[in-house]
Amino acid sequence: MDDQSQVELTCVPGQRLCLADKEHISGCGTYERQGYIYSTLAGMVKVAKQDKVSVIEVHTSNDQSIVPAPGDIVTAKVTVVGQRFCKCMIKCIGNTVLTRPYRGMLRKEDVRATEKDSVEMIKCFRPGDIILARVLPITEVRSYNLSTAENELGVVIAHSEAGVSMVPVSWTEMQCPKTYFKEPRKVARVVPESIEVE
Incomplete structure (x- = not known):
């Protein structure tokens, strides 16, 4: 410079x-x-x-002084799920709601801390899921790489095909309380009181 x-x-x-x-x-x-x-x-x-x-x-400019930074815990909505990654829109940083969303990407190797090779993205996330993730160090401008490799990170809110909010039943499954049908997810270990469903 x-x-x-x-x-x-x-x-x-x-x-x-x-x-x-x-x-x-x-x-x-x-x-x-x-x-x-x-x-x-x-x-x-x-x-x-x-x-x-x-x-x-x-x-900082006045319109939006807070943006995702490496190490931040963010809340994001999954938009696209592919074989090697899923795309997300980052909605919140910590407890702060952003004035505009930021694009994030969660790669297959950043989903879990162990057994990375056996991860199947469609068995961890679905479009519309709300996830907690950690922002990784920035490698390219305008895109944020995310990780859910910690136990506390992953899917926090997901809706079944019946349109009902599902309940976590294990680390890898959520269940629809209406149909009792189970769906695979990478479930976050979250204290129930901290989940706010709109």
Whole structure:
């Protein structure tokens, strides 16, 4: 990044901005790790001159200051289920409802912590399921990779073909209380009181 440039750059959390050296130091909205400066926010990159040092800062735009960051627990709705991954729309970060959804992707190898090769996506998720997932480190802009490999993560709300909210009966199954039909899922271990069904 050329600190002489007046072009305003936008960035996302976890994005590498520049080298951290004698001329460039981390400022507001950034952090330093292994010799580089990274953004902690989504927003505009600003370069503030102090003596002969450039202070790298990130300032958020007013419309949406919170975006998914690596390590965050998010609530997402499954939209498409394929053989190797499923696509999701991220609706909440923690307890904060987003003003607009973000696209997320959950890959087959990130569904479970063990027996990754035997995972069948259609036996873990269905379109319309509400899941809890953890945001993985960002590898590409505009897409968030998710993981449900922890016991507390996975499907929290699912509806049966009869349109009824299903009840977890094991780690791998949910049951329709109306038809008693069981469907396979990667079930999250959640305290029942924390589930809010609309």
